[in-house]
Amino acid sequence: MNILLTLLQTITIITLSPLVSGFIRKLKNNFRMRKGAGIFQPYYNLSKLFSKEEVRSKNTSWIFRSAPFITLASSIAALLLVPAVFSELSLNMMGDILMIMFVLALGRFFTALAGLDAGSAFGGMGSSREMFISSLAEPSAILAVFSVAMNTGSTSLQAIAGVPIIYLSGVVAGAALFIVTLAETSRIPVDNQETHLELTMVHEAMVLEYSGRSLALIELSSHIKQMVFFSILAIAVIPIGSGNIFIYTLKIVAISFFVALLEVSIAKMRLFRVVDLLSFSLILSIMAVLLSAIGI
Amino acid sequence: MEIFIILIAPLLLAAISPLFKEERPLAGINAMGHLAILISSISLAIHITGAGKIEFFNLFHLDSLSAFFILVMALVNFFSAAYSAGYIRKDIEEGFVKGKKFVQYYALFNLFAFTMFFTASANNMGMVWVAVEMGTLVSAFLVGFYNNKKSIEAAWKYLIICSVGIALALLGTIFFYYTASRHGGITSLDWTGMMLVAGNLDPKVLKIAFLFILVGYGTKAGIAPMHTWLPDAYNQAPAPVSALLSGVFLKASLYVIMRYTAIVNKCMGPEFTGKLLIFFGLLSIAIAAAFIIAQRDSKRLLGYSSIEHIGIISLGFGIGGPIGIGGALFHVFNHALSKALIFLGMGGITRKYRTSDMNSIHGALKIMPFAGVAVLIAAFALAGSPPFSIFTSEIMIAIAGFRTGHYMATIIFLLLIAVIFGAFIHHISGMIFGKGPENMRKLGTPLGAKIAVILITAVILITAFATPPFFNKLLASSVNILRGI
Amino acid sequence: MNCLNIDFSLNFDPLSLFFLAVILLISIPSAIYSIGYMRGSYSPGKIAFGWALTASFVVSMALVVTVKNAIAFLIAWETMSLTSYFLVTFDDTHEKSIRAGTIYIVMTHIGTAFIAIGFLIMYAYAGSFDLVALKTGTKAMPPDIKNLVFILFLTGFGTKAGIVPLHIWLPSAHPQAPSHISSIMSGVMIKTAIYGMLRFIVFTLGVDSLWWGNLILVLAAISCVVGVVYALMEHDLKKLLAYHSIENIGIILLGVGGAFVFIKLNMPFAAVLSLSAGLYHLVNHAIFKSLLFLGAGSVYKATGTRNIEKLGGLIKAMPWTAASFLLGSMAISAIVPLNGFVSEWLTLQAFFAGAVGAIGGYKIFMAVMAAVLALTGGLAAACFVKAFGITFLAMPRSAKASGAKESPLSMLSALIFLSLLTIVFGIGAPYILKTLAGVSGHVTGIDISSMHFTLNNFVIMPQSSGNNIYMSPLLIAIVLISVIAIAYIGVRLAFGKNNVTTGNTWDCGYYKLTSRTEYTATAFSKPFRIVFSFFLLPYKKTEKIRDSFYHVKSFKYEVFTTPVFKRYIYEPLLALALGGAARIKKIQPGLIHIYIAYILITIVALIIALHWF
C-alpha cells in the first residue's frame, strides 16, 4: 500500500516538476513587470522537443546517445530517495541523503562527458565549468547535510524528516544548501538558464549539442533534479509537517518564490566570483556543523 | 699442513715468474696456484675449527681468526689472479704493458700475497708490523704499475702516507712491548703471550698504545681521516690490484687492529676501544657518504665505498658483543666478495670506455651486458640491499647496536647507509643504463669472468640466508677469540 | 648466519589473507594483460626477463604480507622495492625511466631505513623479531618510545604509500614502468605500506595516542586534495593516474586514520566501520586503478603516446577498451553503483558516526574530514571527465590517435575481468563489508560479534544505535536500470521511433570545425588552475611572432605549474646535500702535505682528548 503511495508520489512530482519551473519563470516575469509565458510553457517545450526530429553530430558516440537516459534515471532515482510526503522503508533502504548526492553525480558525470563528445568547444567549456562548480559545491553540501543529520543522529532522510524540531543549525545549513541548490539547478547568480551567450553559459553550453528527444529528456531531468533539491530543503531543513501534502506544497511554493525573487534581484556572477559564493556557503555550513555540535 | 702451501706457494710463484717469456702460461699457472691456495685455506679453516689452533716455529700462531682472514684473502686473491689473466693480457695487447713487465706484475702480486698471508699467520706483532710494511712497499709498485704521471703520483702518496701511518703503528707496538715487558713480565711481542698477561698490563699505557695502533694501522685500513691515499690508489692501480687492496690489504690492517683490540679489551673492558672504533667507524661512513655523493670518478667511487665498509666493520667491532663482532667479521667476508664482483665488472667497463669518469660512461648494459649486470648486482649488494649478504651483516651490526644500547650511533649508521645507497645507486644506474655510445662495438665477456661472476653472485646470495657449518663455527670461535673467551 | 636465524615461515591470519587476496586479484589479470602488451614492444629475451622480474615482484609482495618475522619482512620488503626498481627502469634506454627509478629506489630505501630503525627499537624491548614476540614485548614500551616508533613507521611506510609530502617518487616512477607493472605498483604495491601500518602500528604496537590518528587524518586529507589537484593539471595519462593513486591512498588513510582516532576515543563500532571502509577502498582502488592503468597501457600501445592532448575519438576505434576505461573512471569518481562509491559512502558514514558519537572538537573535525573527502570526490570526477572525455571522445587530435586499433584479446580479457570486478564489488558490497569487518576486528582486537553491518545480506546498515541508515547498491542499480528501461520504452511508445539526422557539430556558421578547435585538457582544467593558483603557482609563456602590429603570424602559449614540493622541499634539500658534499670534498685537494697533516692532527687531538674516552 505504502509503496504504491510512494510511487504515485514520485510520478506526481515528476509530472509536476516542469510546472515548478514554469511557475518560477512566471513569477520572475511578474516581478519584472512583464507578462511572460504561462506556467505551462515547460510542458509545451517538452512536448515540442519530444516530437521533433533530432540532429546529432557525426562525431558523437554511444555516450552522447545514452547520457539523456542515464541523467534522467539518476534524477528519478534521487527523487525516489526523497520521502517528500509519504515514505516507504524499502525505498529508504536504497540509501540515505548522502546517496542522493552520489546518485546525482552519475547524471552529472554523463552529461559532462556528453558535452565533450561532440567535439565542440562550447560543450567542453560547459563540461569544465559544470564539473568545476559542482566539485566546489560538494564540500559545503556535505557539511550542511552532516549538520542536519547530526541533529537527529542519522543520515536517513526519513529519520531527519521525522523529528519535527527546528534547530538553528538547521536553518544555517538550509542557507548553505540553498546556495548549493542555486548552483546545482543552474540558477542566477551561478548560471543563467535563459541565455545562450557563450561567456555566461554553463549548463546550457554543455547540452548545446542536444536537440529533439534527447534534449527533452535532459530538460525533464533538470526539472526533476530541481524538485529533488527543493524537496530536500523542504523536508530536511524545516522538518515540520512532514507527511502533509499541503504543507509540503506550501514549502515548495515558498522556495520557488525565494528562488524567483533572488534571480530577479541579483546579477549573474562571473565564474570566479562563484567561488566566493560557494566559499560563503562553505562557511555557513561549517557554522551549521558548529551549531550542531553545540546542540542548537 | 695447509699453511705451508699457503705461505710457500706465493713465494714459489713469485720465484718462477721470471722464467716465463709469455704471459699466457704464467697467468694460467698463477691462477691455478691461487686456486690451490684457496682450497688449502678452506681446508685449513675446516681443520682449525676442529683443532682449535696451530703453532710452529715459535713464530706462527694460527687460530680461527687467522684462518678466517686467510680464507677471505685467499678468495680475493684467487678471483683477482683469475681476473688478472685477462686483464694484463689486454694491457699487453693494447701496449700499456711492454716487454717482460708482466713478470714484474706477477712477481709483485705474489710477494704481496705472501706478506698478507704472513700477516695473518704470524704471532709476533713486531713481525706482523714488518709484514704489513713489506706489503705496503710491494704494493706501491703495483699501484704505480703503469708508470705514468698519475699512477706515480698515487703511488707516492700511498707510500708516504702509509709510511707515516706505519711509523705511528710501530710506536704503538713499542708501547705494547713496553708495558708487556714492564708490567706483564714477558720479553716478547707474541700476541698469545700478551693475551696471557693482558690482565697485568698498564691501562694507561695501553690506552695510548692503542691510539697509535688505531691511527697507524687505521691509515692502512683506510679509516677516515687517514684514508686519503685510498681513492687515489684505487683509481690508478690496475683493477685486479684495486680488488686486492680492498679485499686483502685493508682487511689485513683491520685484522691487526682487531688483534690489538682484543688485548686492550681483555685488560680493561671494551668501552674504551668501543668508543674509539665507533667514532672512527661513523666518521668514515660519514666522510665516505659525502664523497660518494659528490663523486665523478667510478673507481674513486669504489674507493670511498671501501672506506664506508671499513667504517661499518669498525663500527660493528666497536659495538661489540657476539652479534656485533660476528657481524663485523661476516661483513669482512661479504665486502671482500662483493667488492671483488664489482671490480670484475667495473674494470672491464672502464677499460672499454677508456675512462673512469662517470659522466662519460653511459649504457654499459648495452655495450657489455654481462659486466653491466655484474656491476648492477654488486652495486646493490654493496649498497646493502637484500637479498645479498651485506644486508645480513649490516642488520646484524644494527641489531647488536640496539642490544648494547648504542642507539644514536646505530640510527646515524642506518641513515648514513641509506643516503649512501641513494648516491651509489644514482651513480651506478647512470653508468649502466641509458644509451651506449653510438659507434662502440658490443663486447662479450670471457667465460672465466662469467663463471667468476656467477660464482660470487651465488655465494653472496646464499650466504645472506645460510652459511656452511664450518664457516659458522669458524666465525663463532673467531668471535670468542676476539672477546678473549 | 649463525646469529641471525631468519624465520621465513608464513602466517595466514585474516589481515594477511585479505592482502594476499588483493595481490592475487590484481596480479593475475595484469600478468595476462602483459602477454599482449609486451609482444612486439620488446625482444623475447627481454620479455622473459620481464616475466622473471614480475614473478619475483609478486612473490616478494606476497611474502611481505605473510611473513611473521620482522627481518624476513624487511628482506621481502626490500626485494619488492628492488624488483620494482628494475621494472621501473625496464625501458633502460629512457633517460626518464632511469631518473624516475633512481628517485624511487632512493626514497623507498630511506623509508626502509626508518622502518628498520623502528623494528630495531621494538626489538630492543621484545628481544626477538617474531611478530608475536614483538606484540607482547612492546607492551612494556614507554609512551615516548612508542611515539618515536610510530613516527618512524609512518615516515617509512608513508614513503612507500606516497603520502604527501613523501610522494614525489610516485608520479614519476609508476608511469615509467610498463603498464601492467604500473597497474601492480599502483594497485597493490603501495597498499603493502598500508599493510605495514596496520600490521605494525595497529596490530603489533597498538594505537597509543590520540594524536597519531589526528596526524594520519591530516596527512591523508592533504594527500587527497594535493593528489587530485595535481592530477587535474596533468595531461600525461599514466601520470594523471599516478597522482590519483596519491589521492586514493589519502582516502584509504582517511579510513585508517579514522580508525586510529575512534580506537582512542573508545568508539569501537566507528573504529571497525572506519577501518573496514578504508580496507574496502583499498581493494576498490586496487581494482579500478589497475583497470585504468591497463586501459591507459592499451591506449599507449595503440597510439604510442600518453599525452591526452594528442588523443581523442578512441571510443570508436577501441570500443571495449573505452568501455572498461569508462567503468574504471566511474568507479574512481565514486559513481553509483560501482565499487568506489560504496567505500566512499562508507568512509563518509564512518565520519558521520564520529561526528555524532564523538565529543567537542572532534565532531567538527570529523565533519571537515568528510567535506575534504567530498571535495576530493568532486574534483576526481572532474578529472576523469577530462581524462575520459579528452582521450576517448570527440575527434582524434593527432594522426597517432586516428590510426589506433583495438587491443588483442589477452589485454581485453584483463580489462573486462577488472571491469566486472568494479561492478561486483559495488553490487556485492554487503557481503564484502561483512568480511572486511571481520578483518578490521582482527586487526584492532575489537570484538565484532555484537555489531551488525548488513541487513538481509543486500542492504548495508552501519548501525550503532538504531539510527536507520541504510544503503543498498543492488537496489539502486535495479532502480537505475529499470528507470532507463522504462524511460526508453515509454518514450518510444509515446512518441514513436526517434527521427535522427546526422550532421556536423554545430559550428556557429564557421564552416570547418576540426580537431584543432576542440576543447583541450589544458582548457578544461583552467578553472581549477586558477582557483588553486595559490598552491599550483601557475605561470605562462607566450610567444608572438607578428608581421605588423595588427597581424600576428604565430602565437605560442604555454602554461606551467610550479611543482611546489619538489621546488621548495626536495630541491633545496638536494642542493644542500650536494653543496655540503662538494664542500666536504674540498678537504681532499690532492695535496699530500695536507693529508699527512690530517694524521698529525688526528693523533694530537686524540692524545689531548684521551681522557674523554
Next chain:
Amino acid sequence: MVMDIFLLCMLITTFAMVAAKRMTALVNGFIGESLFLFFFTLTLGLRSAHAELLMVAALLFIIKVIFIPYSLKRISNKIKAEEDLGLFINPMVSIFISGGLVYLAYLFTRRIISMPGAIENAAFFVSLAMILIGIFIMVSRMKALAQVAGLLVIENGLFLAASAVSGGMPFFVEIAIFFDIFLCVTILGIFVYKINRLFTHIDVDKLTELKG
C-alpha cells in the same frame, strides 16, 4: 749525564732540520741526529752490556750515518734538484710550532709514561718529540726528498723510543725493522727518481692531479 747531552743534541739537530732551508742543511742535520742516536745507543749498549744493542748501534752507524745520507745526497745531485726545500711555513713559525709539539710530547710523557729511570723518561720524551716534528717536516716541506728526510726523522724517533724501552725490542724484530726501513728508503729513492723523470721536478706540492 752524557746520555742526557746526547738526547739534547738530538733535539737540537732536529730543530736545526726544522729550520733548514736547503737540502744540504737538512741532510747534514740528519747526519748529526743519527750520529747522536748512534752515540746514545752505543752508550746504552755499553752500560747495559747488551751485545745485541752494540750490534744495533753498529748497524745504525752504517745505515743511518753513512749510507742513507750518502744516497740522499747522491739522488739530490743526480736529479739536479734545486737546493731550495720550498717551505709552506717559514722557519721561524716552524720552530714555534715544533716547540709546541715538544711541549705536547713532554706533557704526554709526564702524564702517561713512568719509566724506571730518568734517562728512559727523557729518551721517551725526545723520541716522541722527534716523531711529531718529523711528521711536521713532512707536512711543511714541498720537496719529495724533504719528505723522505721527515720520514727518517720519525724513524730515528721510533728507534730511540725502542731503545728507551728496556734496551730495545727483541733482536730479530729489530733487525727486521732495520731491513724494512732500509728497503723503504731505497724504494722511496726509486720513486723520487721516477717522479723526477716523469714530472721533471720533485715538488710534491704540485702532484695534485688526483683529488676529491
